[in-house]
Amino acid sequence: MTDRQNREGRQKPESRQKPENRPKPDERSKPDERRLTAGERNELRRQERRAARRAEQQGADQRGRKPGGARGGASGERGAAGGSGAGSRSGRAGGSSGTPGARSGDDSRARRGAPGAGRTAGRPDRALTGRTEKVSAARPEKAPAARTETGSPGRTGKNATHSDPRPKPRHKHKAASAARRDDGVYRAGFACFVGRPNAGKSTLTNAIVGQKIAITSNKPQTTRHVIRGILHRPDSQLVLVDTPGLHRPRTLLGERLNDLVREVWSEVDVIGVCFPADEPVGRGDRFISAEVGELKAKIIAVVTKVDLVDPATLAERLLQVAELYDFAEIIPVSAVSGHQVENLTDVMVRLMPESPQLYPDDVLTDEPEQVLIGELIREAALEGVRDELPHSIAVLVEEMMVEGNLTKIYADLYVERDSQKSIVIGTRGARLKEVGSRARGEIEQLLGKKVYLDLHVRVAKEWQRDPKQLRKLGF
Numbered sequence: 001m002t003d004r005q006n007r008e009g010r011q012k013p014e015s016r017q018k019p020e021n022r023p024k025p026d027e028r029s030k031p032d033e034r035r036l037t038a039g040e041r042n043e044l045r046r047q048e049r050r051a052a053r054r055a056e057q058q059g060a061d062q063r064g065r066k067p068g069g070a071r072g073g074a075s076g077e078r079g080a081a082g083g084s085g086a087g088s089r090s091g092r093a094g095g096s097s098g099t100p101g102a103r104s105g106d107d108s109r110a111r112r113g114a115p116g117a118g119r120t121a122g123r124p125d126r127a128l129t130g131r132t133e134k135v136s137a138a139r140p141e142k143a144p145a146a147r148t149e150t151g152s153p154g155r156t157g158k159n160a161t162h163s164d165p166r167p168k169p170r171h172k173h174k175a176a177s178a179a180r181r182d183d184g185v186y187r188a189g190f191a192c193f194v195g196r197p198n199a200g201k202s203t204l205t206n207a208i209v210g211q212k213i214a215i216t217s218n219k220p221q222t223t224r225h226v227i228r229g230i231l232h233r234p235d236s237q238l239v240l241v242d243t244p245g246l247h248r249p250r251t252l253l254g255e256r257l258n259d260l261v262r263e264v265w266s267e268v269d270v271i272g273v274c275f276p277a278d279e280p281v282g283r284g285d286r287f288i289s290a291e292v293g294e295l296k297a298k299i300i301a302v303v304t305k306v307d308l309v310d311p312a313t314l315a316e317r318l319l320q321v322a323e324l325y326d327f328a329e330i331i332p333v334s335a336v337s338g339h340q341v342e343n344l345t346d347v348m349v350r351l352m353p354e355s356p357q358l359y360p361d362d363v364l365t366d367e368p369e370q371v372l373i374g375e376l377i378r379e380a381a382l383e384g385v386r387d388e389l390p391h392s393i394a395v396l397v398e399e400m401m402v403e404g405n406l407t408k409i410y411a412d413l414y415v416e417r418d419s420q421k422s423i424v425i426g427t428r429g430a431r432l433k434e435v436g437s438r439a440r441g442e443i444e445q446l447l448g449k450k451v452y453l454d455l456h457v458r459v460a461k462e463w464q465r466d467p468k469q470l471r472k473l474g475f
């Protein structure tokens with residue numbers, strides 16, 4: 001983090017700027033930059049980044065690699081050409097984005113195979129990095145419906161990945177290297193947790209996958225993206241799809257998220273309905289149980305957060321849940337203490353169909369890295385803000401550049417109103433600085449590299465209701 005976070009550093013050219021996006025005088029902190037207009041500064045930085053990218057690409061070419069091989073980046077021109085949905089910024093962001101050609105074929109085929117993938121495919125292509133490209137290339141080759149028809153010869157398993165020339169993705173699971181048991185039935189499939197907002201779905205998904213792939217917070221409706229986390233076992237593969245909580249939509253964003261949730265529900269093999277142990281079963285729980293009861297998936301109940309209640313309350317909650325619906329199983333768990341998480345995983349695996357492996361052994365998530373990073377920034381920004389502000393925050397990672405062991409990340413944090421912008425920035429930028437350092441720590445953990453994070457707060461008026469803005473933000 002630098003003092004650039006405390007001011008309106010990276011600006012659109014003045015002619016295209018809305019008044020609220022123009023830097024205030026006190027936000028222009030560097031004396032030497034004060035002589036330049038925001039548009040000039042912006043252009044200067046763009047040129048610097050282009051030069052850095054060119055130099056890097058030349059270095060890669062000289063070492064006989066494909067352009068941008070170290071991080072899979074393409075030239076600015078190619079990136080820009082493939083930056084669909086990126087609107088006016090496609091050119092700029094395309095410079096560091098993945099190779100459009102590499103994604104277009106296989107990835108779209110694979111995306112069709114994963115629940116919720118159709119919708120999230122609307123994410124801007126430019127958001128992909130080299131690493132992401134590797135990871136996303138590993139999406140399942142087959143649609144879930146085709147799994148049972150395919151015999152083992154067609155597996156995308158260990159043998160297949162050995163000869164796979166693609167570089168290995170970095171998100172690795174601790175069980176990934178375990179040898180597969182060839183004597184038993186191999187099971188693989190998709191599962192998701194549903195339930196009211198804040199029921200603990202994302203925390204549980206992370207606990208099962210063994211790494212933080214979904215962000216969590218105590219604010220309802222934190223989850224906005226469909227994130228797939230993959231658990232590898234010698235005899236099975238469990239793909240957990242973390243979805244937003246179903247809620248009464250008040251905005252276009254809310255409607256889109258609900259559609260997305262229903263789409264995932266209709267495609268997964270197992271659904272775990274989550275009931276927080278510390279709250280009585282209510283109307284929302286009844287509604288959700290009735291909705292999922294109509295689906296083809298096997299339905300289990302998961303009573304979450306059992307560490308928060310005494311045995312008597314837990315017993316009462318289990319009874320309430322049992323009366324609600326004829327669940328295949330009812331399992332009390334605590335994602336925080338780990339109580340019964342293994343047992344829950346076993347149950348879900350048992351309910352999976354016989355199937356070839358869906359993802360290569362060492363892929364933990366197929367989520368584009370830039371989306372994960374954006375989510376970590378959003379999670380940090382949610383900390384300590386109240387009222388409606390959490391819903392108004394969105395994050396878009398604009399650029400990522402790898403320089404040796406340092407990854408430079410340029411991200412925009414969107415709010416809906418000027419007043420919200422002041423809250424997010426805080427007095428003399430103190431809050432934004434805090435958000436940046438918290439997010440940076442998490443991102444460094446994810447990437448295993450040092451991170452330079454440049455955060456920039458922008459106002460996108462009423463973005464939750466604006467189809468164009470929603471598209472730009474990846475919804």
Ligand SMILES: Nc1nc2c(ncn2[C@@H]2O[C@H](COP(=O)(O)OP(=O)(O)OP(=O)(O)O)[C@@H](O)[C@H]2O)c(=O)[nH]1
Nearest residue numbers: 198199200201202203216217221222223245335336
């Ligand atoms: N004590 C305790 N807290 C938990 C547990 N699981 C989740 N939480 C907390 O409950 C809050 C909500 O958890 P999330 O995992 O974000 O809930 P969610 O259902 O994904 O929420 P939405 O994204 O709003 O749908 C967070 O503050 C978690 O830390 C648990 O097992 N025990």
